[in-house]
Amino acid sequence: MSLMHHLSWRRSILVLVVASLLTLSAIELLSDEPEIALVIGEPYETMRQRSSASIGPAIPGHSWFNVPRSDARLRFVDPQYGFVTPLARFFTVSFTDEKVRSVRMSPQIEPLLLDDTLKVVLDLQEQWRNAGWTPIKVDYFPSFADTPQWRAQLRDVNKGGKAYWHAGTQYQVLLVVSRFRDKKRPTEERYLITLALATPWTNP
Template identity: 55%
Template sequence: MVLRVSLSGWRGWALLLLCTVLALAAARQLTQPLWDDPVIALEIGGTYENMMEHSTAPFSLLIRGHVWGGIPKTDARLRVVDPQYGFETPLARFLSVGFKDNVVNTIRMSPQIEPLLIDDAMKVVVDLQAQWCAKGWKPMSTRRDPAMADTPEWRAYVRQGVLSGVSYWQAGDKYQAMLSLARFRDSRHPDQERYLITLALAKPWIPFEEIEKLPDEPDHFPPPQPQKGATPCPAQPS
């Protein structure tokens, strides 16, 4: 499937990097300062200087004139600053911000500080999707990759460890997000089912309108479909 090809490369890279980050976690905790509210606040297209002005977590030094990536020097939440589409994540240990010169152009992260049990992982996924729904983001490619839900069907799907749950979201013509939930083998908890969430955010990069015109391809592991009449963004309580 077209969309899952792009996911596999990103997922593998993220898993490898997260393993490295987790291996260094113990040493990092010994040196991590006590920040009252560690946040990286930014906007896609915003500058490094603007990010640092509004953030409370320390961050990599600016590298001008290059395409480069930086990370916070402590666990931090991501706050996307936008009057219409803004949202916030839980604390993250892996949070990478990509820059072109000093301008933010991509975010890749895992909104958690360790692999989570399924109850906690589902809570994070459902909360992020609810934030996007409330702010006017639209789920994309729902025929192939419907929005995830905390249901027995979705839990059984990701528990197989064959494919991850994936949902795609778009905020007007400003942003796209790819959210993934996958089973993760955690050597520290070999007898537990742990899960990894990954999030990619950038300006729109997937041509969903063109993809929707393509015929459906056979899928041997189709994700759970929403119940008849269900909507990925239910009406928000007033």
């Protein structure tokens, strides 16, 4: 083996090792993020024990909600319809009779620029599509897309956008995007995403 071939081979091995280490670091970082891991309808205490983010207990005999004690992502752990969100600062888990009833959250820790907003929304829709969720009411509420038409609609403070998805007859998601006046960045276009998850509350 020539010296050049030897150096090229060593360089290739080094690149693979570095890439592997970076991938492992990213996985480790992601796994270290606090998360609320749940399924709609399960015992609330099961959710608390499974989750790495701290959240208060349910109140027996009451319908109410709790908020995680830190930023946390949602991991929806249904074996067929599961998905994962980015970290969220606004995050509520509602309960009735000590069972998980619904989730309402913004899958972000600050108002986002439009490009970043679309990245989050399109990733969630892709997860749902791959897991067998289907969009509903598309004649009135088409799924989000990165198109000039959608960008213009989202920039309109009087419009924004929303989309509904069903997971069979088990779950429903509502996804809403709207302009947000961020006092910290008054000259920038910032957006809020709202995600609501529960058993179906509208017909397909």
